[in-house]
Amino acid sequence: MGFRRGKPLIQLFHVSKHYPGGQAALSDLTFEIGRGQFVFLTGASGAGKTTLLRLIFREEIPSSGQILVNGRNVASIPQRKIPYLRRTMGVVFQDFRLIARKTVFENVSYLPRILGVDLRGRKKLAYHALRRVGLAHRMSSFPPELSGGEQQRVAIARALINEPDILIADEPTGNLDPDLAREILRLFLAVNQRGTTVLLATHDREMIQRVGGRVLTLDRGQLALDREVVGTEQPELRLGDEEDPEAEGGRASGSAEDLGEGKDVKDESGGEDEGGLAAEAAEESQVDEAGEDAEH
Amino acid sequence: MSFLQALRSFFRDAAINLVRGWKVSLVAVLTIAVSLFLSGVFLLASRNLARSVERWQREARVVVYLTPQTTAAELAVWARRATGERWVQAVHPVDQRQAQERFRSIFPSLADLVSGGSEEPLPASLEIEVRPAASGSQEQLSALAAWRLAPGVTLIDDDREWLAQVQGLVAVIRGVGLVLGLVLLGAAVFTIGSVIRLAAFLHSEEISILRLVGATEFYIRGPFYAEGLLQGTLGGLFAAGGLYGAWLLVRQRAGDALVPSLLAADFLSPDQLAALVLLGTAAGLIGAIASLRGETLRSSS
Numbered sequence: 001m002g003f004r005r006g007k008p009l010i011q012l013f014h015v016s017k018h019y020p021g022g023q024a025a026l027s028d029l030t031f032e033i034g035r036g037q038f039v040f041l042t043g044a045s046g047a048g049k050t051t052l053l054r055l056i057f058r059e060e061i062p063s064s065g066q067i068l069v070n071g072r073n074v075a076s077i078p079q080r081k082i083p084y085l086r087r088t089m090g091v092v093f094q095d096f097r098l099i100a101r102k103t104v105f106e107n108v109s110y111l112p113r114i115l116g117v118d119l120r121g122r123k124k125l126a127y128h129a130l131r132r133v134g135l136a137h138r139m140s141s142f143p144p145e146l147s148g149g150e151q152q153r154v155a156i157a158r159a160l161i162n163e164p165d166i167l168i169a170d171e172p173t174g175n176l177d178p179d180l181a182r183e184i185l186r187l188f189l190a191v192n193q194r195g196t197t198v199l200l201a202t203h204d205r206e207m208i209q210r211v212g213g214r215v216l217t218l219d220r221g222q223l224a225l226d227r228e229v230v231g232t233e234q235p236e237l238r239l240g241d242e243e244d245p246e247a248e249g250g251r252a253s254g255s256a257e258d259l260g261e262g263k264d265v266k267d268e269s270g271g272e273d274e275g276g277l278a279a280e281a282a283e284e285s286q287v288d289e290a291g292e293d294a295e296h
Numbered sequence: 297m298s299f300l301q302a303l304r305s306f307f308r309d310a311a312i313n314l315v316r317g318w319k320v321s322l323v324a325v326l327t328i329a330v331s332l333f334l335s336g337v338f339l340l341a342s343r344n345l346a347r348s349v350e351r352w353q354r355e356a357r358v359v360v361y362l363t364p365q366t367t368a369a370e371l372a373v374w375a376r377r378a379t380g381e382r383w384v385q386a387v388h389p390v391d392q393r394q395a396q397e398r399f400r401s402i403f404p405s406l407a408d409l410v411s412g413g414s415e416e417p418l419p420a421s422l423e424i425e426v427r428p429a430a431s432g433s434q435e436q437l438s439a440l441a442a443w444r445l446a447p448g449v450t451l452i453d454d455d456r457e458w459l460a461q462v463q464g465l466v467a468v469i470r471g472v473g474l475v476l477g478l479v480l481l482g483a484a485v486f487t488i489g490s491v492i493r494l495a496a497f498l499h500s501e502e503i504s505i506l507r508l509v510g511a512t513e514f515y516i517r518g519p520f521y522a523e524g525l526l527q528g529t530l531g532g533l534f535a536a537g538g539l540y541g542a543w544l545l546v547r548q549r550a551g552d553a554l555v556p557s558l559l560a561a562d563f564l565s566p567d568q569l570a571a572l573v574l575l576g577t578a579a580g581l582i583g584a585i586a587s588l589r590g591e592t593l594r595s596s597s
Contacts, residue, residue, distance in 0.1 A: 041528070057508075079513075080512070080513070083507075083510040083511055083512045084510065085510075086473070086507075086508065086509065086510035087510035091508050097504070097505055098502070099501060099502050099505065108503060110506060110509045111509040111510060113305070113507070114509065114510065114511045114512075114515055116298060116301050116302075158509070162509075272536075
């Protein structure tokens with residue numbers, strides 16, 4: 001779990017946001033989030049959670065104060081540089097924001113395509129990202145063919161494909177039933193355990209109590225609380241026993257692959273644990289197979 | 297992503313959009329095709345007419361009609377007098393007999409009109425070829441003005457007078473074509489802009505995702521610009537094809553009719569045809585740029 005506090009990755013200094021008409025969405029927020037932390041952002045509807053997230057990924061600019069991400073003041077980043085900032089972040093929304101007419105592969109591989117990665121490279125990246133969320137076998141499916149939980153996992157895979165420094169999630173479990181919400185939360189925890197800073201906005205206090213961690217509570221635009229909560233069901237939420245083949249030594253065991261259908265994929269490519277070219281080649285052929293019909 | 301990779305990607309996406317929304321795209325393509333076709337018709341007509349006028353100007357003559365009482369000796373004097381003018385290239389005196397013969401050979405069925413009467417209906421005349429360099433010169437105008445007042449001259453027919461009227465007509469056709477072309481082209485640009493705006497609206501969800509994952513404005517707008525460019529180029533090609541078809545049809549059906557054969561004597565030059573297509577391309581691109589300028593895409597994200 002993300003109790004550790006590393007070097008600051010996100011820093012806010014007296015940040016306020018006022019909308020036309022004088023309404024204050026955020027007032028004088030000051031806090032920082034360390035690299036590798038898992039932070040819940042909570043508060044009632046209208047407390048300013050979404051506004052805060054939008055400020056961090058530079059969808060909006062603060063009326064006053066400074067927001068530093070990776071040491072850069074996001075408000076002063078020129079318009080043309082914003083895309084480069086966003087490439088260091090993954091963003092997940094409650095409504096998934098997947099394109100229904102595009103395959104899962106196409107939905108996931110937007111960023112590699114923008115970056116000019118060739119089809120083979122895109123398939124490989126998409127495969128890895130989807131494997132992390134246990135959906136590598138659905139590369140050629142279309143979003144409407146997937147359940148809500150699967151769609152959210154695809155959205156997470158899209159956010160993760162470029163190994164972002166920060167994963168921002170705005171009510172990612174809001175549209176899901178409790179079981180699916182739990183599954184999605186496990187994914188976020190797994191992502192965090194691989195070193196990605198996670199900032200998750202939710203008004204589900206029960207979930208926060210179960211999982212625990214650092215919790216920032218907003219109340220009418222102000223930071224009401226910044227505390228560490230010890231989770232009641234933490235062990236249950238811990239990931240499975242299998243080693244993540246891509247995880248670095250020293251990190252907590254378990255990964256997203258252990259969830260659901262991802263397990264099958266991992267089993268098939270189990271040779272990777274042993275390393276070596278054969279395993280890599282096998283994986284590549286699997287990638288080709290999985291992505292063969294994904295792009296149309 | 298390299299520039300060429302990006303272009304390839306833009307045109308691929310644009311082609312997919314064109315096919316997916318072919319009905320709307322067809323409206324835009326046809327609008328620009330019709331506007332360019334009509335502009336092309338005016339261009340073709342004015343070009344052919346202008347060429348004919350040029351040819352006629354090269355062959356332009358001044359005919360000085362003398363009184364019926366003019367004798368052969370007086371005709372010779374007039375011919376010598378005309379030959380002495382610097383603006384005159386050649387003088388062909390035509391006496392009454394020659395005039396009658398010419399009339400009979402051109403209009404055999406009307407031969408009776410000019411034979412057997414007591415009064416000669418066709419007067420003697422001087423047909424004067426004008427030096428091209430001196431055509432319309434002050435010297436020529438002064439001489440003709442003096443001759444008009446001279447005894448023995450009944451009428452002076454200067455081809456330049458009616459050619460000037462035809463030239464005026466060419467200018468009017470060009471002007472009307474230009475204005476109509478501009479108006480229609482403006483409508484075409486507007487139509488293409490609307491189609492692109494609609495396409496951007498339909499893709500607003502995707503645009504917001506692209507923006508979210510870090511796509512640059514160039515990458516987001518590129519496919520729409522390519523779509524406008526393709527629509528404009530297709531419109532230009534349709535217009536060029538339609539114009540050629542119409543030209544062939546007119547030439548086939550015109551026969552000996554003066555006006556159609558005059559207006560459809562030659563087709564547009566390859567340069568003019570290429571310019572017509574490029575005009576369509578430019579109109580498409582302008583329409584796309586205009587429709588996506590400012591905050592259009594931003595507000596849709």
